[in-house]
Amino acid sequence: MDIQPYTNTETLAIGRPWLMSMLGTETNQTVTLDLTKFSESLHWTEASKYQPERKLKSGIPLGKITASGLYAPYAAVTNEIQTLTVTGGPTGGTFTITFSGQTTGAIAYNASAATVQTALEALSNVNAGDIKVTGNAGGPWTLTYGGQYLGENVGAVTTTETFTGGTSPDITIATTTGGDTATASDGTQVFAGFLFTEVSFYPGHTKVAAPIMVHGQIDVTKLPVAFDPTDVPAGSNTQFVYGI
Known part of the structure; x- marks a missing residue:
């Protein structure tokens, strides 16, 4: 894990305010998400009467479920x-x-x-x-x-x-x-990367393909969920430069 301070900010595509630079986005990988592990409000917004698709927020930290091979929200360590x-x-x-x-x-x-x-x-x-x-x-x-x-x-x-x-x-x-204790043992306790774009899915669906970013420059203060890069466990095969 290579974490370094980065202070310059670029204005990028709408829907990705947490992305500070396009550096590394060519390394995105397509994975399959387990939609049953994501929750409304925190991870996705509800569909409207006239627009049935729900939208997962971009920038969600992800981990890989060992048993299924599907991806779900990263299980961050506990807060004190x-x-x-x-x-x-x-x-x-x-x-x-x-x-x-x-x-x-x-x-x-x-x-x-x-x-x-x-x-x-x-x-x-x-x-x-x-x-x-x-x-x-x-x-x-x-x-x-x-x-x-x-x-x-x-x-x-x-x-x-x-x-x-x-x-x-x-x-x-x-x-x-106690703080800094793993909250899962199913594989999601290992950070895998960030959901790169908003992803639409229909109610009732349990899986969806999505791009995951494993290298890039991130402003952690603008991610959709709380995330501390210093608490990412050793062994996570990712490289990021985090904004400060």
Whole structure:
């Protein structure tokens, strides 16, 4: 896998905004897709009343199913998920979260998920979209990592509490899903290339021929699904120059 930064952008064909240059497109290969593995909205758009064909989006990362030889969406590695749970029933006070050496401001013991997320995004090492926080006011709060931490094995956050009331109030931290772990074993965990063009198919069809690009220059920020080239496993027989 040859991954290098590439900063110049060219305007190319409509429908392929993720393609930065035509370099390497002559190496496209025709493969057969297993349409049962693709999902609406994420991978394809529904047909209209007057236009029955569905359209797979170009730029979908693909892997090859070992048993059938058909191609399906690449099974990216897991994203880190951590859970923070308040224990001991505090009735007041605050806490801070430390992530990779950076510490948030004080957060109320009964803060909403949105407030926790805002506090994290105020850190110098967290951008919008890097950590999505969900849960009820007062927790538990679930931290799902993405953005620059997509597919990464992220170190667990730590907390410092200044709680009042309750019985020995504290926050427990658990890694519910470790990052950078393979999510499939059927062959799709090995990245094969990108769907080069939009592909039309009719409802009810289970297979379709399509071109797959195995060499070229890619802007990962414009792909139709989240994709981190640094998490492509060794052994993927592809070469790309990724935009930054």
